[in-house]
Amino acid sequence: MHVVPDAPARPDDGDAFRGALRLTRRRTGLPVVFAGRVNDGVLTLSQFIGTRTAGMHGLDVFSGTGLGGRALAMRRPATVADYRAADTITHDYDAVVAAEGIRAITAVPVVVSGTVRGVLYGASRGPAPLGDRAVDTMVDASRHLAGEIAVRDEVDRRLRILNAVEADRGFTGDRAATEELRAVHAELRVIAKAVQDDALRDRLLEASRRLARLGTEARPPAASPLSPREVDVLAQVALGCGNAEVARRLSLRPESVKAHLRNAMRKLDVHNRFEAVVAARRRGLLP
Structure with a gap:
């Protein structure tokens, strides 16, 4: 359970x-x-x-x-x-x-x-x-x-969505609902990087981790081999964003996005960005 x-x-x-x-x-x-x-x-x-x-x-x-x-x-x-x-x-x-x-x-x-x-x-x-x-x-x-x-109000709104989904025992992984959860997860991580309040940032990142674990087995998540920034990049890639769009959303240079992707693929022992997203989802790092 x-x-x-x-x-x-x-x-x-x-x-x-x-x-x-x-x-x-x-x-x-x-x-x-x-x-x-x-x-x-x-x-x-x-x-x-x-x-x-x-x-x-x-x-x-x-x-x-x-x-x-x-x-x-x-x-x-x-x-x-x-x-x-x-x-x-x-x-x-x-x-x-x-x-x-x-x-x-x-x-x-x-x-x-x-x-x-x-x-x-x-x-x-x-x-x-x-x-x-x-x-x-x-x-x-x-x-x-x-x-x-x-920002705090938006976090509350996002958490209400998350709580409603977690409380709905009838959630079956409907594609539209799943895509919305993935979009919320990615947005929460973007907002977390922009806030100065440590407690608020921790709250955002914990919410994103809860989203990532939805639909996974009820076991303690394994330690992540990825850095927080590598997870941020993969969360955007999972939405279908190209490197330029990922860079814009995360305020990074395109070269940095490529480097984070290479590191993530190496750590997950995969050969392309699609496999990296799949592997991250299996580990409960992405929803």
Whole structure:
């Protein structure tokens, strides 16, 4: 009986937000940066660097209220030079802002596929507005964070497909379904090479290994004779890609693709790329 392994847990998105805040503060020198994630349309402040009080910790910010709520509603950055005197925002949160002593604030939404998933804030305690450079840096950090979250969302979507297939005991290896699994496997390995988060990369590679083992006998997989990059190349070859297309998808030179293929064929004791794919599938390295 095939036992479905537990899927590695999604890394905490709070870590990604903290990373964005650290990057923002390092590049801008702003004394206060903080952030929150959006759930069911409500922004909850949860990450802070440089604050002096706990008044904003866990604060719920509703769409259209305050500066963050304005950024949430508009889905674009919002800035005020003096929070307490600003006439472009509501003043639902004046008490906690005043207690913290911040005045000039910028709020930048983190937008993923048209939906605001969080807001990054940068603030100073002086009356001068934040400069364009600081705001541009915050916008760049927001875009990078949005890309990270989008990748995590895609991983979740792919894992749901994988879990559904593994849970379906009636899976019979239908050709169309098999080709889709192979495409998902290859794409997961491509995404894994592009992400910086170690936990997320491990999660992607474990998902690809689970896909590769579908349909094989329920025995522990043998140690792979191939390097991870050689598996990446064979996964693309298995989809029918030529060397030039494999190189483009994996951001390699065509000469490197040829070298990886030669090494894989030598290690698998086969004579051509087709035999290499077949041998890799027999070993449970490819679906």
